[in-house]
Amino acid sequence: MSAEQIIRVAARGDGVTASGRHVAGAAPGDHVDAGGVITPGPDHAPPACPHFGRCGGCSLQHLSERALSDFVRDRVTGPLAAKDIVVGDVRPVHLSPPHSRRRASLRYTKQKGAVTVGFAGQGSHTLVDIRACAIVTPRLHDVMMAARGFVAKWPKPKLSGQIELAEIDQGIDMLITGIAPGSMAEHELLSGFAKDTGLARLSIDQGYGPETQAEPAPVTVSFGDVPVRFPHGSFLQATRDGEAALVAAAREALAGSRVIADLFAGLGSFALQLAEDGRKIYAAEAARDPVLALKQAANARQLPLFTEHRDLFRNPLRPEELNRFDGIVLDPPRAGAEEQVRTLAASTVPRVSYVSCNPATFARDARILCDSGYRLQTLWPVGQFRWSTHVELASLFVR
Structure with missing residues (x-):
């Protein structure tokens, strides 16, 4: 079987040949041999993120601007x-x-002192530990990276939950599940993290809805020049x-x-x-x-x-x-x-x-x-x- 050319990208991101063969990670203009080896074409771009191919957040980083459009x-x-x-x-x-996404939904786990914070892997529920992200804003990226240290400091040996982040007028709004502060020290850990990270608002959800832990000033998001109060979880x-x-x-x-x-x-x-x-x-x-x-x-x-x-x-x-x-x-x-x-x-x-x-x-x-x-x-x-x-x-x- 001779090499086939990729002619388009399917809805889920696979490259597709004229014969209907689907090839993950292939761009239009690439050639694919019988063993699945890809010879890059003019619209095959170098991925911007070191996690590409494992993280499920982006599946089209191998496409040029033209092919992506x-x-x-x-x-x-x-x-x-x-x-x-x-x-x-x-x-x-x-x-x-790049670096313009203003909201992100992460998962985290902590087991035997090892902390993983990131996104699900492509086509799986496996959590990929994210150390860099090319799509979120710089401020969002900083908080994503700081979240790992916060989870590591939390005085429980085993944790899992979600972190919802949004960049609004005052900075980053963060909502975290999976933690339940039960002591003054744990409440101080929350407030200290919010202050040190400069969060606009830090909230937790213990299964009964968001509870604000820190909010130095009323949080808003502006449309045009009109600021609007930002309720938890708003779109x-x-x-x-x-x-x-x-x-x-x-x-x-x-x-x-x-x-x-x-x-x-x-x-x-x-x-x-x-x-x-x-x-x-x-x-x-x-x-x-x-x-x-x-x-x-x-x-x-x-x-x-x-x-x-x-x-x-x-x-x-x-x-x-x-x-x-x-x-x-x-x-x-x-x-x-x-x-x-x-x-x-x-x-x-x-x-x-x-x-x-x-x-x-x-x-x-x-x-x-x-x-x-x-x-x-x-x-x-x-x-x-x-x-x-x-x-x-x-x-x-x-x-």
């Missing part, structure tokens, strides 16, 4: 083509740069850079719209950055704490923004409610927004900007909109989860 574009457009949806204009792919776009690209797409898509609904609004990453003179915005969100934080922030700035605590899966806006708006932006979770999209399909809203983190459910929902008379005019592919198979997009539907 092609992968993101194909992941976005492929499911649409499978459903015979024609896109009027596919914009150039936006890739977030943030993975990078500020990616958020800016998605917001810019929604702003262009809804230019001229004067009454806008932001559905699945979260903390208001779109609502607050779409606010402008002469425009009214309605924001709906099912999670109580984020929508209350958004309401408080909008009221503090006296913005023309009305919020509603509403579960759009169980209680989507009805067509007669939607018809009050001349523009809609929606950014649902990975499951998509099928029920809301069905009522939207029955409405007369002229412009819809659908932001998605799942090309498959987006294509399903797009088919519903197109069958009702909408046209997918513009698509913006966004790769803010750099070197990952996870992609995002923004879009504009018009009727």
